[in-house]
Amino acid sequence: MERSMGLQGYGGAVGAAALCLGFLTLAGCGSETKVTRVDTGVVTDLSGRWNDTDSRMVAETMVKEALDYPWLGNFTAAKSRQPVVVVGAVLNNSHEHINTQTFVTDLQRELTNSQKVTFVANKGEREEVRNERKEQAMYAREDTQKAPGKEIGADFMMKGTIATILDEAEGTKAMFYQVDLQMVDLESNAKVWFGQKKIKKVIEKKRTVF
Amino acid sequence: MNCFVSRPTVQAPARWGVCLSRSLAISLAFVVLLAASGCGSAGKHYVKADISLLTHNYQGADAAIKQAEDEYGDKSRVLYGMDRGMTLHLAGDYKQSNLMLEQSDDEVERLYTRKVRTETAAFLSNDNALPYEGDPYEQVMINVVKALNYAMLGLWQESLVEARRIDHRLNVLSDRVKDKSAYREDGFARYLTGILYESTGDVNNAFIAYRKAYETYETMKGWSRVGEPTQLQSDLLRTTDGLHLTSEFAAYERAFQGVPWQTIQAQQNLAQVVVISYNGRAPRKEDQFLDLPISMDALQLVLINRALTNPNTPQNRAADSVLYGLNGRVVRVALPKLIPQPTHVSVDTVTLDGASGAPVSVRTEPVQNVTALADKALSERLPGIAVKAVARAATKYAMAEAATRGSQSAAGQKHGDWVGLLVSLIAHGYAVASEEADKRSWRTLPDQIHLARRWVPPGHYDVKGVGFTGEGSSRSRSLSLAAGQTVFLIQRVVQ
Numbered sequence: 192m193e194r195s196m197g198l199q200g201y202g203g204a205v206g207a208a209a210l211c212l213g214f215l216t217l218a219g220c221g222s223e224t225k226v227t228r229v230d231t232g233v234v235t236d237l238s239g240r241w242n243d244t245d246s247r248m249v250a251e252t253m254v255k256e257a258l259d260y261p262w263l264g265n266f267t268a269a270k271s272r273q274p275v276v277v278v279g280a281v282l283n284n285s286h287e288h289i290n291t292q293t294f295v296t297d298l299q300r301e302l303t304n305s306q307k308v309t310f311v312a313n314k315g316e317r318e319e320v321r322n323e324r325k326e327q328a329m330y331a332r333e334d335t336q337k338a339p340g341k342e343i344g345a346d347f348m349m350k351g352t353i354a355t356i357l358d359e360a361e362g363t364k365a366m367f368y369q370v371d372l373q374m375v376d377l378e379s380n381a382k383v384w385f386g387q388k389k390i391k392k393v394i395e396k397k398r399t400v401f
Numbered sequence: 402m403n404c405f406v407s408r409p410t411v412q413a414p415a416r417w418g419v420c421l422s423r424s425l426a427i428s429l430a431f432v433v434l435l436a437a438s439g440c441g442s443a444g445k446h447y448v449k450a451d452i453s454l455l456t457h458n459y460q461g462a463d464a465a466i467k468q469a470e471d472e473y474g475d476k477s478r479v480l481y482g483m484d485r486g487m488t489l490h491l492a493g494d495y496k497q498s499n500l501m502l503e504q505s506d507d508e509v510e511r512l513y514t515r516k517v518r519t520e521t522a523a524f525l526s527n528d529n530a531l532p533y534e535g536d537p538y539e540q541v542m543i544n545v546v547k548a549l550n551y552a553m554l555g556l557w558q559e560s561l562v563e564a565r566r567i568d569h570r571l572n573v574l575s576d577r578v579k580d581k582s583a584y585r586e587d588g589f590a591r592y593l594t595g596i597l598y599e600s601t602g603d604v605n606n607a608f609i610a611y612r613k614a615y616e617t618y619e620t621m622k623g624w625s626r627v628g629e630p631t632q633l634q635s636d637l638l639r640t641t642d643g644l645h646l647t648s649e650f651a652a653y654e655r656a657f658q659g660v661p662w663q664t665i666q667a668q669q670n671l672a673q674v675v676v677i678s679y680n681g682r683a684p685r686k687e688d689q690f691l692d693l694p695i696s697m698d699a700l701q702l703v704l705i706n707r708a709l710t711n712p713n714t715p716q717n718r719a720a721d722s723v724l725y726g727l728n729g730r731v732v733r734v735a736l737p738k739l740i741p742q743p744t745h746v747s748v749d750t751v752t753l754d755g756a757s758g759a760p761v762s763v764r765t766e767p768v769q770n771v772t773a774l775a776d777k778a779l780s781e782r783l784p785g786i787a788v789k790a791v792a793r794a795a796t797k798y799a800m801a802e803a804a805t806r807g808s809q810s811a812a813g814q815k816h817g818d819w820v821g822l823l824v825s826l827i828a829h830g831y832a833v834a835s836e837e838a839d840k841r842s843w844r845t846l847p848d849q850i851h852l853a854r855r856w857v858p859p860g861h862y863d864v865k866g867v868g869f870t871g872e873g874s875s876r877s878r879s880l881s882l883a884a885g886q887t888v889f890l891i892q893r894v895v896q
Contacts, residue, residue, distance in 0.1 A: 285565070359572075399514065400515075
């Protein structure tokens with residue numbers, strides 16, 4: 192009888208202590224990782240920041256605008272050849288570290304594949320190509336060497352900016368992106384085409400969750 | 402022992418076996434309390450990092466922080482990123498530093514949403530159970546260090562992204578904090594963004610930033626322990642003149658009489674050297690324990706205990722937990738206390754020795770007092786921390802009492818006394834042992850930040866200082882400057 196009471200005492204003590212300490216372990220829940228493969232066209236807005244969907248939307252809009260507007264037809268009719276374009280600086284004037292290269296590459300690819308525009312290597316790429324030619328001149332078989340001075344000069348330079356306007360209060364953020372691209376005639380400095388895409392997002396964060 | 406034990410009051414006869422069980426149980430209780438008292442090596446990695454910084458071994462300082470990653474735990478991921486971001490910045494690994502700081506920045510944003518269960522757990526233990534999100538000035542410093550990292554990498558457009566983020570963060574803070582005397586703007590952060598804008602040719606935005614910096618230094622000089630730098634006055638004169646803002650220029654000219662300055666045109670063919678010096682160590686925090694007795698014998702116990710021991714050591718905290726747990730009539734409240742670690746350097750001098758002409762001496766001036774910011778941040782939060790700590794202590798006490806009475810009743814008349822004693826020891830002892838202030842802060846920051854700007858003719862320079870960061874000698878650097886170029890020289894001086 193005494194022994195059973197002793198065990199009861201233990202049980203009560205342990206139970207009470209467990210009650211106290213139980214609360215303290217409430218937060219100890221683990222996390223799990225789940226990976227799902229999705230189509231690259233699926234919109235995945237996770238943080239509200241610039242993402243692949245934005246990049247793709249900008250590229251699609253710009254390609255459509257670049258091909259639809261008359262600058263291309265005018266040039267082809269006047270010169271009887273495709274315009275040659277070089278990509279200049281696309282300045283990031285936004286609040287995010289955006290890799291502008293992704294939509295510029297998309298744009299180059301679509302325009303090149305449309306067989307209506309020829310792109311030439313930009314400033315950074317040219318250095319690498321010229322170094323390769325120099326090395327060919329020293330080390331490659333003579334009949335396969337590529338001679339210098341035969342580069343194609345561009346007719347137009349495509350340059351632009353990506354800017355944001357950000358407003359935030361009480362956990363709600365309004366982010367407005369504006370991507371502007373323009374085609375500048377390298378001979379006359381005339382701006383022959385403007386492409387623009389605007390994206391607006393509202394990101395709401397809850398202050399408290401369970 | 403009876404002197405400390407107010408309950409149970411009835412001594413019960415027992416057999417040897419039961420006595421052994423009691424002894425074992427009480428010994429186990431002591432072990433539990435010792436474990437709950439937080440015996441550990443908290444903060445030792447900062448000592449190691451400081452020793453490395455003292456000898457300008459920045460890689461060593463970074464390694465000390467990296468080795469302690471597990472000590473930070475899940476709740477201090479932001480702090481780990483901040484500390485590593487700073488040591489990597491000093492070690493010259495700017496890309497990796499930005500990676501760590503970006504993670505902290507993202508985490509801070511995520512922590513805007515508070516979790517009820519986490520808050521509850523913290524209420525029943527202590528504030529260290531809450532995820533650390535940093536004080537507002539620390540959050541701004543994340544973007545400041547990132548901006549400097551990008552500038553050091555020569556990625557000026559990316560550093561301007563950080564400048565815009567600083568502007569946005571401070572705008573949101575100003576909207577949220579209504580008290581004009583509180584930390585709601587940052588003079589140094591604004592000043593740095595101005596320097597970055599001007600270095601990339603955006604004089605208009607530079608002027609806006611300089612003006613905000615000037616206004617902030619003016620507004621906060623009552624507590625920030627930093628007045629507006631003379632260089633900032635020159636910058637305001639130069640940019641208002643360059644932008645043909647005649648009325649603003651006239652007002653600044655009247656206010657800054659005798660301040661030397663050059664026109665933008667005069668500086669067009671020069672190169673700019675910006676010296677930033679991190680001096681001293683950021684303040685650390687200690688526990689300040691308030692032991693509140695609620696009976697006369699508890700008062701005696703507290704007075705004797707406080708006269709004999711300092712509760713700020715893990716061993717003494719464990720002893721306190723046992724003593725107060727046995728007594729059951731002491732409520733402990735822990736509040737954070739700031740311990741400054743001030744610099745002894747009032748001005749840094751960097752010498753630029755060019756191929757031609759006399760050496761140029763560049764003297765820095767204080768632009769940020771981190772200790773003052775930490776002091777202000779803590780004083781603004783302390784009333785809230787204190788109210789929460791008292792409420793938490795009262796709740797813990799009530800729960801311990803309930804657990805003791807419940808266990809006594811469950812154990813019955815015969816064993817209720819010692820079972821009650823055991824549960825009281827554990828519950829009250831745990832309430833005391835688990836009480837600990839949140840002492841986390843970004844401790845790899847300096848006590849003060851100094852800055853100097855100097856425009857010099859393009860050319861090759863041998864630069865001499867006392868603690869240049871990055872790889873190579875901490876006392877000398879070689880610079881090749883082109884017209885219109887801006888170069889940052891960063892120093893770390895622990896003294």
